Amino acid sequence: LALHPQHRSSLLARERTMAMAMTTTTPSQSHSQPLPVILLLFLLSAAIPHLILEAAAAEQDEQQPITLADCPNKCGNMSIPYPFGMKPGCFREGFQVTCNDSFNPHRAYLANSGAYQHIFEEHDRVEPEWSQVWNRSLDNTAFELIDISIANGEARAYGAVSSVCSQNRNDYISNNQMMHLGNKISPFLLSTERNVLIGVGWRVQIRVYSHLWSPSVPGNSQKELMLSCISDLMEPQFLAFATGLL
Numbered sequence: 001l002a003l004h005p006q007h008r009s010s011l012l013a014r015e016r017t018m019a020m021a022m023t024t025t026t027p028s029q030s031h032s033q034p035l036p037v038i039l040l041l042f043l044l045s046a047a048i049p050h051l052i053l054e055a056a057a058a059e060q061d062e063q064q065p066i067t068l069a070d071c072p073n074k075c076g077n078m079s080i081p082y083p084f085g086m087k088p089g090c091f092r093e094g095f096q097v098t099c100n101d102s103f104n105p106h107r108a109y110l111a112n113s114g115a116y117q118h119i120f121e122e123h124d125r126v127e128p129e130w131s132q133v134w135n136r137s138l139d140n141t142a143f144e145l146i147d148i149s150i151a152n153g154e155a156r157a158y159g160a161v162s163s164v165c166s167q168n169r170n171d172y173i174s175n176n177q178m179m180h181l182g183n184k185i186s187p188f189l190l191s192t193e194r195n196v197l198i199g200v201g202w203r204v205q206i207r208v209y210s211h212l213w214s215p216s217v218p219g220n221s222q223k224e225l226m227l228s229c230i231s232d233l234m235e236p237q238f239l240a241f242a243t244g245l246l
């Protein structure tokens with residue numbers, strides 16, 4: 001989890017709320033999906049150069065601890081290096097990790113109350129005119145960590161996947177997952193270089209957008225940017241004709 005140098009000062013006061021909408025399968029915290037979405041988060045910290053040097057030295061000296069004294073350094077098979085930690089006094093503010101021992105092996109979750117995934121579902125109807133039949137908001141879920149690398153300045157976590165599936169020609173059910181990375185000042189950013197936006201479907205538009213926190217804006221956020229691409233394949237008979245198959 002590290003910060004890109006050119007963005008360190010300008011992004012400290014930003015809230016990062018990222019959302020993806022795409023036609024694909026719904027993710028599962030049970031790891032039933034063979035290709036989990038992986039987020040690479042960047043860490044905002046004034047102490048990062050020092051931490052990276054310590055991590056590099058630790059690689060040369062296997063005896064050097066990766067955590068503070070008397071602090072657990074493992075959750076299942078996963079190492080939990082400082083500034084992350086699981087016990088009071090073992091982590092810096094915003095870097096607490098919760099270890100869920102109900103799984104085998106145990107699983108690590110980011111306990112930062114400002115970083116979570118918000119999930120909501122809705123049923124839309126197209127005709128006679130577009131309308132929303134119902135919507136419901138589900139409980140917020142914590143980010144499940146895959147691994148942490150202080151030397152590389154990044155952590156990987158299972159991320160949000162959204163889906164839109166047709167029930168028939170008139171009805172659509174969407175599952176929307178929003179990634180919220182912090183309020184105002186956050187230690188985390190989403191890597192725009194190490195993550196890939198993917199859409200799966202016959203006709204699909206995928207998009208990712210973020211909101212910028214601002215005290216002068218009603219509701220304290222405004223849309224900052226949106227990235228999008230679209231795949232709009234023709235009907236099978238026209239596609240075959242266009243490609244010379246008929």
